[in-house]
Amino acid sequence: MNAVTESTSLAQRPRKAPPKAPLLSGGGLLGHVFFMRDDPLGTFLHAREACGPIARVRLGPLTGFFLYEPADVERVLTTNAANYGKSTRGYDKLRLLLGDGLVTSQGEHWLRQRRIAQPAFLRKRVAGLADRMVDAAADMADAWAEPAARGAEIDAHDAMNQLALRIAGETLFSTDVTGEAGEIGTSMLGVLTQFNRLVASPLPWPERWPTPANLRFWRGVRTLHRVVDGLIAERRGRSEQPADLLGLFMDARDPETGEGMTDRQLRDEALTMLLAGHETTANGLSWTLHLLAQYPDAARRVEAELDRVLAGRLPTAADYGALTFTHQVVQESLRLYPPVWLLARRAMADDVLSGYHVPRGSLVFMSQYAIHRDPRLWSDPEGFDPDRFAPDAPAPGRFAYFPFSRGQRQCIGDHFAQMEMVLVLATLLQRYRLASVPGHPVVPEPSVTLRPRDGLRMRLSPRAA
């Protein structure tokens, strides 16, 4: 048969529908919802072993797919991103708190807001915020002097939450929100705990029912709205806006109508930045401190680098590029404990992933936690090895390592967050060591972000001692 006849007969052959992806075994009447509620991290790791590059799950009436193949992650986040929207239960619940801010919005509205926000996150602008980050960390380092001298135990996770919140408030809104930190912190915790239940519940959770948990949730939401509305009202009263993100949003005008943002839109964006900017970074810092306590060799290398580059002075933006090993430690920590541990999207039209049929309306899940620990993609995946990210090491695949996501919806604050983490660590670890407390459990809890379930009790001591 010549080539022409062969291609004609192939084209005439009826096209076979792509097969169904392997179904994860187990699951009861409601499918795998209880797996997802009770042990999501374990479920994502197990399904990879059980089913291969793509696993099909049943979530009540919905079909879901767990993706493990970097090429599929790339397709969903970049090359076919238009087909994968954020109309999922998780984002719907997040909208209760964040409205239509950058994380939760879609389409034209999202694009317009992203364009407005983007200039604030240029490297040059972020470098201008380094001093505020370091000042906040230096204040914390000063406050640690007394407890460190006693060799006291502290909750390092609490401390990182407070610090990241202060930095978010000062860099994004030029306001010290730490006076309100207790209130903001408690409300945030209450809201996020309940939020997790709303998302993981096997049945659609009626969030308006007056159960004690729901009442706590709405009380938390109201407090957060009140605090942020207060920030905006105070700024509306000023004739000139400071050069920060809130100022940028307040000055922004629609090119067609000339209209500015309403107070409601400003609140959505401000709260989004506060949540996205502080909760994630705080968790990233906490996990890094935990890992350094587990791997003293790496901790000593960080100290040696700090001594060499800084020689006892506080870091500046100019030092960020020179603190290469500290940065590698942060990158490796974000691999093992990615604060955003799961991305979810909904398919708007049929698609094919890894050769399998993904019907319109189904959910796709990409877990950074599972993919960052996949033995097919990483050697010794469970081991902490910052040298994976050394400048001369082969770069990890862009879709095998994506703590900040990829594509058009990639984190706008990725550079901001990495610089903040490196400068905070440089400021604190120049003066102190933090050791694990024997018997204190450190268990990752996959809430909206991945955080240490029982906090992070650590023993503080001065480095020179």
Ligand code: HEM
């Ligand atoms: C270690 C710290 C951080 C991590 C791991 C992280 C991770 C992520 C990830 C994975 C996304 C995509 C989420 C999705 O698709 O739903 C995201 C989006 C976002 N992040 Fe971050 N983030 C961090 C810090 C920050 C900081 C410091 C800010 C702001 C100052 C920020 C602001 C945002 C915003 C506004 C979005 C939505 C972007 C969009 O869709 O246009 N993040 N982040």
